[in-house]
Ligand SMILES: Nc1ncnc2c1ncn2[C@@H]1O[C@H](COP(=O)(O)OP(=O)(O)OP(=O)(O)O)[C@@H](O)[C@H]1O
């Protein structure tokens with residue numbers, strides 16, 4: 001029945017000549033190694049009086065560090081993957097490694113030639129030759145071609161029934177590796193600013209490398225295997241994950257600056273998970289979400305004894321944060337109430353308007369509680385037993401950087417928010433939200449009070465955002481309307497969609513990427529948002545289901561989408577058009 | 591809330607003079623229907639006769655222009671969720687499952703109004719939560735077994751074959767513990783074996799005490815299944831009665847098909863087939 005209509009979108013499996021795969025990969029791998037050994041610029045850019053010896057890796061031959069070391073390692077990995085027999089998912093791995101190498105080459109090419117004043121910087125000038133970046137780019141392209149020649153195959157599955165100890169070992173290793181990767185990514189390129197013009201490109205090149213490695217691991221099935229293992233040993237995974245997160249201050253990221261960056265990421269991650277309830281689960285497009293974070297921030301600021309607050313109330317932080325969260329939730333429920341009447345695009349407009357009203361009123365200090373354009377500064381530090389949260393602390397013999405307590409607090413809060421999300425998703429309420437997202441009329445016909453459920457979604461999402469906002473205000477010691485503008489709402493939405501709708505790791509990853517990137521790309525100033533938008537477009541083009549997709553979204557985007565028509569339109573048709581839903585022949589699922 | 595043991599013969603569902611006007615179009619004109627406890631009633635009529643509109647009026651999806659609907663003597667609210675909670679469940683002519691949820695989850699959504707979960711035990715995963723979930727899953731699995739979908743439990747609904755999707759929709763509707771079940775063309779697009787299986791399924795549903803109203807184009811199916819049949823033509827209730835009475839009624843023959851009885855069935859079958867083809871296009 002109705003077997004013809006479904007648009008099954010399977011990736012076109014282009015295969016060139018499989019025999020070409022190995023030679024291409026070998027050539028690419030060798031070229032990548034050669035590229036690493038060649039100089040990459042004809043002279044060192046931004047060379048100033050105190051010459052940084054580490055900058056030699058730009059112009060000296062054989063100086064293997066930084067991205068040149070990464071290029072070398074990726075090249076060697078390509079060779080290993082090409083010549084070790086029977087690697088499952090080989091082509092996928094090669095493709096990812098190739099993209100990694102090419103990304104490093106391309107980013108360096110663009111950055112170096114742009115800042116060096118022309119292509120001479122990255123080719124030959126003044127008797128110096130520096131073809132490293134060009135060769136790396138060619139190497140990357142060759143490796144990608146080799147993958148296409150071999151033909152992309154499915155990601156292999158590995159057994160997940162292991163002896164408990166082996167599984168735990170694998171998980172600990174994996175999470176430790178993630179911790180290492182997170183620390184390295186965070187600090188890659190160092191702190192961005194005028195004194196460090198290389199921060200942005202170095203960071204991007206590092207992302208290219210990390211993406212290549214992760215892609216390769218995912219291609220050979222390791223990522224899927226680890227996530228299946230952690231699904232199977234859920235409690236253990238959560239404990240290890242939290243422990244890993246808590247040990248970030250012990251890594252290279254262990255100073256006050258990175259703690260602040262990490263805390264900010266945590267705040268946005270918590271907010272993104274809240275937004276995920278509204279958008280990802282209930283399917284309600286909210287374009288003014290960051291305002292709830294703002295409500296939380298301003299409430300907390302006013303209740304915590306900030307100098308310019310008109311209320312003059314000073315409550316302990318937990319109380320202030322709780323009240324902030326509850327008030328934000330109530331505002332959320334109020335803003336959500338039009339959802340009873342409007343659907344889809346109209347709701348987006350209502351929320352957009354609310355977001356604007358919020359920012360404008362805060363900017364003009366309507367109500368006198370937001371400080372207008374002066375904001376509310378000097379919000380007192382959170383204190384615990386006489387220790388201010390921004391101070392350095394000593395634990396035993398360990399010296400922990402300033403702000404580490406905020407970081408710990410946000411780790412715990414993000415953990416709690418994750419638990420709230422997961423527990424709601426797999427419950428009566430969560431199922432109702434998903435049902436509404438899938439088909440609102442059918443949900444009503446199942447006895448779901450959709451209005452109530454939608455308001456609940458708004459309430460939960462806003463509460464979580466309010467809590468995050470309270471922490472945000474205290475960490476920054478200032479609550480300003482400037483932090484809660486439309487752009488932030490859009491970025492949060494992008495984080496949820498980019499990471500993968502409806503999943504926790506997706507929201508966290510999306511939030512991290514989107515709030516680290518601008519921080520890291522500071523010296524690109526004007527180009528920053530452009531780059532950012534470009535990255536978003538690319539990701540959405542090549543991975544529309546998001547970086548960490550939900551089972552549901554995966555299914556949805558791999559096949560046809562459900563029609564969003566309302567029952568009135570559909571049933572008005574005299575000759576009913578059946579949904580092309582009934583398939584059952586997709587990829588021979590039997 | 592399963593069917594209350596009402597005195598036999600008392601109407602479970604009583605639609606009185608339901609009229610529905612869309613702009614200038616009178617889609618339903620004073621249509622009445624009474625359904626008794628444990629009855630299977632059939633609703634037939636040509637395309638566009640207003641059958642689906644009638645279901646939409648019964649379930650609160652449309653608010654009738656005039657007329658009222660009583661369930662066990664109490665007036666039904668014009669809100670689909672409340673109607674379902676009161677005990678009237680339905681399926682849709684154009685299948686409307688939650689396509690990206692699993693089969694089991696679809697049925698669990700049907701349990702929504704029949705289970706309680708307080709926020710605290712949900713968030714903290716207290717024993718009360720697990721008890722409730724276990725009970726709901728148990729009932730959902732029972733229903734899946736009842737319609738014969740046990741093995742598809744973890745499949746994503748959209749991936750089910752067509753016939754299974756229809757059966758899943760029935761299981762999902764039954765999960766709301768209805769006293770009245772409204773089925774809108776439950777065998778549309780099915781082959782003869784599947785159609786027969788559906789007939790058996792509806793009979794088994796009736797055995798559990800649920801009263802059923804079925805819309806179908808397959809007249810043979812309707813006459814072989816229903817205790818009584820109503821014929822709707824252009825929004826008017828033309829004839830109502832036992833299959834024998836309806837089959838023999840000259841007005842039905844004339845208005846509905848314009849042909850003698852022997853040709854009705856053959857003709858209806860072709861009509862149904864064409865209808866299905868239209869759906870697939
Ligand atoms: N929401 C609506 N707005 C306007 N007209 C409608 C609406 N719903 C139904 N109609 C009209 O009411 C009439 C009856 O439609 P209905 O879908 O109830 O027919 P039906 O008997 O179910 O037909 P079929 O056998 O094709 O399913 C049609 O003329 C249809 O166009």
Ligand SMILES: [Mg+2]
Nearest residue numbers: 641642643683
């Ligand atoms: Mg109809």
